[in-house]
Amino acid sequence: MNWFVKLFTEPSVAQAVIVYSLVIASGIALGKIKILGISFGITWVLFIGLICSYAGISIPKEMEHFVKEFGLILFVYAIGLQVGPGFFSSLKKSALGNNALAASVVVLGVLITIIFFYTTGNHMAIMAGVMSGAVTNTPGLAAAQSAVKDLQVQGVDNSTITLAYAVAYPFAVMGIIFSLILLKKILRVNIEDEQELHRKLNFIQSNRPLSIHIKLENKQLIGQSVRKIFKMVNEPVIISRMFHNGTTITPTPDTVLSDGDVMQFVATKRIMEKVKLLVGTESDMNLRTEPSSNLISRAIVVTRKEITHKRLGDIPEIQHEVLTLTRIKRSGIEMVAHGNIFLQLGDTVTVVGTEESVKAFAEVVGNSLKRLEAPDLGPIFMGIVLGVILGSIPFYIPSIPVPVKIGMAGGPLIIALFLSRFGNHLYLNNYTTNSANLIVRELGIALFLASVGLSSGHNLAAAFTDGSGYRWIVMGITITMMPLLIMGIIASKFFRKTYFEICGLLAGACTDPPALAYAIKTAGNDIPSATYATVYPLIMILRILAAQLLILFFT
Template structure:
């Protein structure tokens, strides 16, 4: 009576579409559940799907081949595209500060892993496909494995008579080693170097006092007679555009207005300023003194509001082109983009999803909102035209053959690097025509987690097919030995160079260690273990370039030596 249910839920050698989908759901569902369990301070998160997939594959569960290829590649595409959109803005801006140093250190670690892999390939007799699988698992890099498998598929098409080993076997054997190796290294380094988390936190904050300070408001009263009669434009020329005068109240009056560039200062005027603390302190010290005047904040006609950029006609327009001050008597004090605060300079180009903080009369703000869009609900709804347009461009870019002399087949960026690069560029430049960079945080997290879960389920179930036999046949203990060299040698080299030569704060270094190995489980552990979110910042700064470096390294090793 329940034969249909038995055949649906229990493993079969040649599964139907329904049986394949059940296997995928079992792998993801049980993996997500196990990933939430805590082992001390360690949680595996979504990476536990890999282990449940391996176990199900070992028990005999299978996924129909065409479905397996689709969900593996589509999951990888969703994951890397979501990463690119999420970290793109901070990735590019970080190069103005510590990002360049961090990325050089992390990418050098990637290439050192590749060199060690190549040396082991020459000395052990293992195929390069197996060595690349071992490398990808040892550094917990999923896109690298995806790139290697795509490259092998290209080689199979060009050389149909050749057989190639499956890198997923080495990946599956060494992946747990990679996870625990990075976590163990963070613990060991902290103990050996006698790191005090509180002290590192204090040193980090001191180093950031004059760097990347947030924008803050200040009230001041004009008392220096040398500045009387000078206009706001004169002040900007002297102090720079980093100081925004959002409101002004004349001495002895209660009326508060948004000043024009030609507005001139009088004795005892009260100004509301916006800018960085250091810039404001310097300005106030020279022009006057701090004020406790409350009227400048309580004027009933002048209000602060946010306007959301959702009208396509306003996207990619410069603030000077919108000219909100002369048109609506509004003053823009800040622009919020992807979690960052930006000074509203006239040359600033608006992106879809930007949030403008404006000051002025409520009726004028409402009128300006009609021009800019101000439809917050639009930002909650998923824009599938933009999303799939970006994915389309990423797949096209990843499929472009790049002919390189001496390589057996043209090099392709593949489904990992192509969408990642497109997402980074879209997030950097705000989009292309109808394809924009804004995706709300909830949608990005959903896309990333769904994508990596699909990929882990497909790879895990496939690698689990004969996993024990493969472990015995390939002598899995030697795979683990080679993997430990690929995991630990570059990791400790990074720590020595980063800590003793580059003088990097350990909280940031922990994030670089996790990011260089693209390991979210290690990142989650380090934030809990060190009781700090600082590792997340350095992780995000290096993740995109490291991912591209891992993809290129894995692809080139296969192309050159397979």
């Protein structure tokens, strides 16, 4: 049995694998337990790592450092691939307000952290750890540790920063949710009234494509081509089917309009009102079930990367007289399939046409889910290489003696954001299925949390012996709740945001999935998810930069 004891106690590759596996497995198992309806999830991996380290279990430092950095890279890179398209969409004017409010939460948290730095005498690196724990942002912790190492900061080590993070984190998870509950009381929100308000708003503001049959009543259009309607509307609109001279067809832009024609239009609600004014009123006819039709409708998945480098209107293989592309569903969002769109791998395209034309279209775009199940690892690792290079570039700032780097947390994240959005144009296919992205992300964060826990637990008792731990808890709760309450009230009173929108916005401002889960359960709909996804990418970047900049300017 001596060999068995050595397997767990003597430093080796086998011992490191066993320790990491046990820490991660135990942490994930405990993460499924809910206390007062709240779960700490994968953060239990950090707590188990701290306990093991406190008990004297350790692994070789070089191995621990590599696993920690590589786990962090996998985590942030997977996040970048997932949220990249949404990040660039969030920069549009319609989402600037949400991002400004969420960024204000970050700024307030930083200001409170600076105040505590001057009033308590704690090292700024420790305060960066408290701040990262107070907003449940693990990449911020990694950025702080990276900055301490790169700047060769004296007087503090990374294990103390990890302890400050770990002590603040559990109270932050509860503090964020308690802030949402408190805001509901302060704003006097009635959940049923809020749900009814969103039902009305969704009906008025929805950008999802509608499908409506409209009868041609504008006599001036008779004898004109369908192209005339497109020119008059001058916005993305599709005519998927048309009852023309007793037959249901898929019209081309050159089809000549006749008296009595009925067309099935696909457009957003706002554009559809414009179509009705130009063409006519709704018809009771349903061309999808019309017996004279030989047209079918199918949802086809884009799985050939060769088709993703051109505008939809510039792909000759899909230009058929008996085929019409009506909608594209991407990342849960539906849009009208107009000619200026670039297809992306994983897009689901709704097409209407004859059976032969639909089959030909499916062959052009792929429609083979097996291709998507096997990710192309080459471009992904090439992106990681570019991210590491970007994170290692030194930036020189006047009056700062040491060059600044965005580090292993910032570089891969920024590269992944850009490649997820523009990689197809560079022939770098970074597509991953949701399940593949999730397993990479969870594996990365589990390895990182286990590493920081195993390297920091030996100082756990000292943190509470001298009273530091209790002070970190108080400061952390303040950094957690005060910005959320202030910006929540401002968002409601001055920006007219609904409570469900505010919940998603504040959960995104803390990059906190448990808070989002609570908000979704409270709302009974996906409204909080929309604002969470809108602000999450920008806030993730700001949290990483904030932790680094605090150490840069105050040490």
